Amino acid sequence: MSSHNESILREPLITGKDITYAKVTDDILLPVENKPNKAWWIGFTLAALGALLWVVSVSYTFWTGIGAWGLNKTVGWAWDITDFVWWVGIGHAGTLISAVLLIFRQNWRNSINRSAEAMTIFAVICAATYVVAHMGRPWLAYWIFPLPNQFGSLWVNFNSPLVWDAFAISTYFTVSLVFWYCGLLPDIASVRDRAAGLKRRIYSIMSFGWNGSVKTWQRFEIVSLILAGISTPLVLSVHTIVSMDFATSVIPGWHTTIFPPYFVAGAIFSGFAMVQTLLLVMRKVLNFENYITMFHIESMNKIILVTGSIVGIAYLTELFIAWYSGSEYEMYAFANRIAGPYWWAYWTMMTCNVISPQLFWFKKIRTSIPISWVLSIVVNIGMWFERFVIIVTSLHRDYLPSSWAMFYPSWVDVGIFVGSIGVFFTLFLLFLRFLPSIAIAEVKLLLKSASLQQKTKLVKEGHLNPEQVEFFRNSLTKYDSVTEEDIKELEIK
Amino acid sequence: MSNTKYIIGSFADPDEMMDGIDRLQANNIGIYDCFTPMPIHGIEAKLGVRPSRLPIAAFCFGITGTMLGFSLLYYTMTYDWPMNIGGKPALPLPNFVPVTFEVTILLCALGMVATFFFRNHLFPGRAPRVMDLRASDDRFIIAVDARENTDHEKIANLLKEAGAVEVKYNERKYVSYE
Numbered sequence: 001m002s003s004h005n006e007s008i009l010r011e012p013l014i015t016g017k018d019i020t021y022a023k024v025t026d027d028i029l030l031p032v033e034n035k036p037n038k039a040w041w042i043g044f045t046l047a048a049l050g051a052l053l054w055v056v057s058v059s060y061t062f063w064t065g066i067g068a069w070g071l072n073k074t075v076g077w078a079w080d081i082t083d084f085v086w087w088v089g090i091g092h093a094g095t096l097i098s099a100v101l102l103i104f105r106q107n108w109r110n111s112i113n114r115s116a117e118a119m120t121i122f123a124v125i126c127a128a129t130y131v132v133a134h135m136g137r138p139w140l141a142y143w144i145f146p147l148p149n150q151f152g153s154l155w156v157n158f159n160s161p162l163v164w165d166a167f168a169i170s171t172y173f174t175v176s177l178v179f180w181y182c183g184l185l186p187d188i189a190s191v192r193d194r195a196a197g198l199k200r201r202i203y204s205i206m207s208f209g210w211n212g213s214v215k216t217w218q219r220f221e222i223v224s225l226i227l228a229g230i231s232t233p234l235v236l237s238v239h240t241i242v243s244m245d246f247a248t249s250v251i252p253g254w255h256t257t258i259f260p261p262y263f264v265a266g267a268i269f270s271g272f273a274m275v276q277t278l279l280l281v282m283r284k285v286l287n288f289e290n291y292i293t294m295f296h297i298e299s300m301n302k303i304i305l306v307t308g309s310i311v312g313i314a315y316l317t318e319l320f321i322a323w324y325s326g327s328e329y330e331m332y333a334f335a336n337r338i339a340g341p342y343w344w345a346y347w348t349m350m351t352c353n354v355i356s357p358q359l360f361w362f363k364k365i366r367t368s369i370p371i372s373w374v375l376s377i378v379v380n381i382g383m384w385f386e387r388f389v390i391i392v393t394s395l396h397r398d399y400l401p402s403s404w405a406m407f408y409p410s411w412v413d414v415g416i417f418v419g420s421i422g423v424f425f426t427l428f429l430l431f432l433r434f435l436p437s438i439a440i441a442e443v444k445l446l447l448k449s450a451s452l453q454q455k456t457k458l459v460k461e462g463h464l465n466p467e468q469v470e471f472f473r474n475s476l477t478k479y480d481s482v483t484e485e486d487i488k489e490l491e492i493k
Numbered sequence: 494m495s496n497t498k499y500i501i502g503s504f505a506d507p508d509e510m511m512d513g514i515d516r517l518q519a520n521n522i523g524i525y526d527c528f529t530p531m532p533i534h535g536i537e538a539k540l541g542v543r544p545s546r547l548p549i550a551a552f553c554f555g556i557t558g559t560m561l562g563f564s565l566l567y568y569t570m571t572y573d574w575p576m577n578i579g580g581k582p583a584l585p586l587p588n589f590v591p592v593t594f595e596v597t598i599l600l601c602a603l604g605m606v607a608t609f610f611f612r613n614h615l616f617p618g619r620a621p622r623v624m625d626l627r628a629s630d631d632r633f634i635i636a637v638d639a640r641e642n643t644d645h646e647k648i649a650n651l652l653k654e655a656g657a658v659e660v661k662y663n664e665r666k667y668v669s670y671e
């Protein structure tokens with residue numbers, strides 16, 4: 001029931017005064033219904049320039065071949081696969097927020113799931129471009145799928161994790177897209193019913209004729225729940241399979257059973273960091289402070305702390321097992337990571353991923369917006385280096401010392417990476433401009449239970465335990481969107 | 494008022510709308526449908542809407558996916574062209590798990606969503622059948638068929654008593670058509 005009174009101990013998920021259903025729609029649709037401001041244009045221009053760099057670098061790769069990259073005979077996988085795994089990992093947070101948190105009935109997901117899912121889709125698009133680029137002959141990319149063919153009906157090798165990966169990533173992309181779009185339907189209908197002229201027509205087509213009747217909503221909720229239920233094992237399987245690209249090989253440093261859980265934790269870790277990077281800017285620029293509150297920020301920081309610690313333990317376990325295995329090659333691979341020619345990459349990874357998230361144990365840091373933002377970027381730098389360390393340091397010194405080599409990226413490598421960030425932000429900024437970036441219907445659902453104004457009303461009615469009210473008041477001090485007057489109002493006279 | 498097709502009770506609050514449903518039902522007035530900007534929990538039970546059978550559809554599609562995925566693997570790897578790949582058996586069941594799983598999920602998701610769209614007539618370009626344009630914004634709408642329930646004044650009074658901010662007499666069923 002929408003009028004269900006939530007415990008006063010729970011922190012509010014919507015702050016601000018006089019928030020009505022109409023105001024929620026108005027606030028969230030502001031960027032969609034109005035001309036974009038200067039900040040958007042500056043961001044979009046920069047991102048589009050990045051995307052242009054991507055087009056140039058990828059075209060150059062296709063024109064000249066993979067030789068345009070810094071790869072050599074020994075290091076056959078480097079920047080490209082690093083970037084691929086990095087982007088796929090970033091994508092995972094969106095599914096985690098939209099699916100796992102839905103199953104666990106975490107209501108705070110309601111105002112961040114939309115943008116996080118959009119981020120997932122754009123990140124997976126970026127990741128997929130690397131796979132295609134790495135094939136060298138992208139016009140033959142369909143060979144990865146088991147299609148009847150003229151080569152004596154030669155099928156793909158289903159024993160290979162690379163084939164599993166093609167299935168996993170394409171399924172993941174499709175299911176995420178469907179999940180995201182289903183959730184968008186009611187909100188697109190909101191835009192449609194308020195718009196006029198051509199805009200109305202376009203949003204009308206996009207809304208699939210949504211009308212919000214009882215049966216539609218009932219089925220909508222079932223669909224969301226089942227999609228969440230199947231997306232949860234799916235998201236785990238995707239990064240498990242990505243890790244198997246490495247773990248099923250016999251390369252020291254890759255051939256470990258810890259990879260699947262360790263990669264999944266790392267994926268969620270980097271994904272939440274990316275969500276944080278985007279949302280902290282988005283809430284400020286689009287004035288969403290009342291919907292994406294300090295509680296959301298702190299919760300995400302807590303998840304970054306947990307997953308960062310899991311990743312840290314995985315690093316240490318890897319080291320221990322390398323020693324405990326007694327395998328000379330395994331031990332060398334790790335000694336080489338720590339103190340070899342790529343020591344700086346290893347220690348960047350260790351500092352960014354293991355040490356920096358531990359700062360989130362301090363509440364002051366966890367609830368500070370500038371520090372959270374900087375740390376979220378630090379985490380993503382660290383997670384990029386993690387993939388670089390795993391891939392390049394394990395390969396560059398193989399079994400034969402005569403073929404030992406170093407990897408140096410070419411401008412094309414760097415161009416594709418920087419460019420893909422441009423592609424990502426171009427897509428994300430277009431999303432902010434044309435689609436509701438917060439799930440309007442789901443936020444409305446919280447208005448009568450989890451909003452500050454509702455809780456203030458409950459306190460004023462005065463049937464609550466004063467100790468609990470005191471606890472609630474204290475929890476509000478960290479909110480940047482709650483004024484001292486708001487807190488004063490909660491005093492029990 | 495003889496041309497009135499539907500009486501629309503427009504509420505600003507979901508609980509008042511639920512109250513309105515109760516009042517109408519207590520007076521034996523059938524409700525055509527409700528339109529809301531967000532899902533209202535518990536409304537299905539009130540209106541006697543049966544639970545959705547989409548989970549069954551999802552399960553059937555999922556099982557179909559499992560069978561299709563496994564058949565594909567079995568046909569290609571074991572039956573059509575068995576190959577010696579690093580001495581592995583021609584029927585490496587553990588290696589079949591990931592792809593079978595992915596095909597299961599894919600078919601389950603696509604099949605279920607397609608069923609949802611099909612049953613609710615949702616498709617790109619469908620003309621929206623909306624009875625009140627604010628139902629996707631801030632109004633909770635109860636629609637009553639005015640031809641079946643003739644005492645229009647009573648209906649309007651009941652809706653207003655429950656807290657309706659507006660009662661409309663629509664001569665057209667859907668206001669969204671141009």
